[in-house]
Amino acid sequence: MQPEHDPFPAMRSVRTYPLASRPSLVRLSDFCQVPEPLPGFASFIDSLPDIYAGKHFKELVARIVEAKNHGRPVAVALGAHVLKVGLAPLLIDLMRRGVIDHVAMNSAGAIHDFEIATLGQTSEDVGKQLPQGLFGFSEETGRGLAEAAQRGCQPPKGAPAGFGQGLGRMLIERKAPHLDYSVAAWAVRLGLGITVHAAMGADIVHMHPAADGAATGDATMIDFRHVCKFVHGLDGGVWINVGCAVILPEVFLKAVSVAINLGAKLDGMTTANLDMLRQYRAETNVVQRPPGRGISLIGQHELLLPLLRQALLSKLPKARLA
Numbered sequence: 001m002q003p004e005h006d007p008f009p010a011m012r013s014v015r016t017y018p019l020a021s022r023p024s025l026v027r028l029s030d031f032c033q034v035p036e037p038l039p040g041f042a043s044f045i046d047s048l049p050d051i052y053a054g055k056h057f058k059e060l061v062a063r064i065v066e067a068k069n070h071g072r073p074v075a076v077a078l079g080a081h082v083l084k085v086g087l088a089p090l091l092i093d094l095m096r097r098g099v100i101d102h103v104a105m106n107s108a109g110a111i112h113d114f115e116i117a118t119l120g121q122t123s124e125d126v127g128k129q130l131p132q133g134l135f136g137f138s139e140e141t142g143r144g145l146a147e148a149a150q151r152g153c154q155p156p157k158g159a160p161a162g163f164g165q166g167l168g169r170m171l172i173e174r175k176a177p178h179l180d181y182s183v184a185a186w187a188v189r190l191g192l193g194i195t196v197h198a199a200m201g202a203d204i205v206h207m208h209p210a211a212d213g214a215a216t217g218d219a220t221m222i223d224f225r226h227v228c229k230f231v232h233g234l235d236g237g238v239w240i241n242v243g244c245a246v247i248l249p250e251v252f253l254k255a256v257s258v259a260i261n262l263g264a265k266l267d268g269m270t271t272a273n274l275d276m277l278r279q280y281r282a283e284t285n286v287v288q289r290p291p292g293r294g295i296s297l298i299g300q301h302e303l304l305l306p307l308l309r310q311a312l313l314s315k316l317p318k319a320r321l322a
Helices: 009-011 041-049 054-071 082-083 090-097 107-120 124-130 139-153 163-174 183-190 215-233 245-259 280-288 301-315
Strands: 024-027 073-077 102-106 120-125 193-199 237-243 270-275 293-298
Touching: 009 183, 041 301, 054 237, 054 270, 073 107, 073 120, 073 124, 073 245, 082 107, 082 120, 082 245, 082 301, 090 280, 090 301, 102 107, 102 163, 102 183, 102 215, 102 245, 102 293, 107 139, 107 183, 107 193, 120 124, 124 280, 139 163, 139 193, 139 215, 163 183, 163 193, 163 215, 183 193, 193 215, 193 245, 215 245, 237 280, 245 280, 270 280, 270 301, 280 293
Parallel strands: 073 102, 073 237, 102 193, 237 270, 270 293
Antiparallel strands: 024 120
């Protein structure tokens, strides 16, 4: 649905191009592998020094293990870069093993998830595309995310609503060629939480003629309420922000405020921020301000997350693939 008072109707005539014609920087052949748990890895984790990052890494592992052993939920909030550097197989593995119960992503992450599942590659070269007026105008990506939002607003009877659910269902129903690499599709398959948190005008898909602000806003508002409900029950559980500097830390802080307003006790919650840089909002809104214990770990996603996975599997021997 187009705005009734559109200040720039010319945007409806922007030129798009086929996604397959766009050179992409990341391909499935670049993605990580997910080896079986390594024998003796628990001893390696235990051998780390109880100082700074060594101490904090071991504490995060212990808190996730404690949460899972007591039936408490674990969520990951993903910046788009986490998927861009080929870590979808690792996240899906932890979802299938019952370690991750909810995945939140910004819509840049949803874009990567869609393109990976649809084409097996993602991430355009902005420096080359922008001067040509081509940056962000792949036809299938813009139209696909618009459809996902619509589906999220109008779910089939008995199915959950929301942007993330709409994306996952759409990819499954389309039988996307690389469906097994989609975090959203696996969340729907496994019955896990999956939410997409859009920021209007911040994502390439909002430039597409098919973009519908009403549907996008409605679908992402539903997902915000899913997160509020999840956080309301997060005492004893873990929320891990991975590589998102602004959007998801802000979403999380508001969800914490809603939960406390409604009477939730979150003193037993663990929050963590994992990133290659120390970012103000992630450190403040995820680690410092919320109740409970906050942990910060600095490192490259493509090294830190595989280490975390092996550490968790070494301490959770019953975490078997679904």
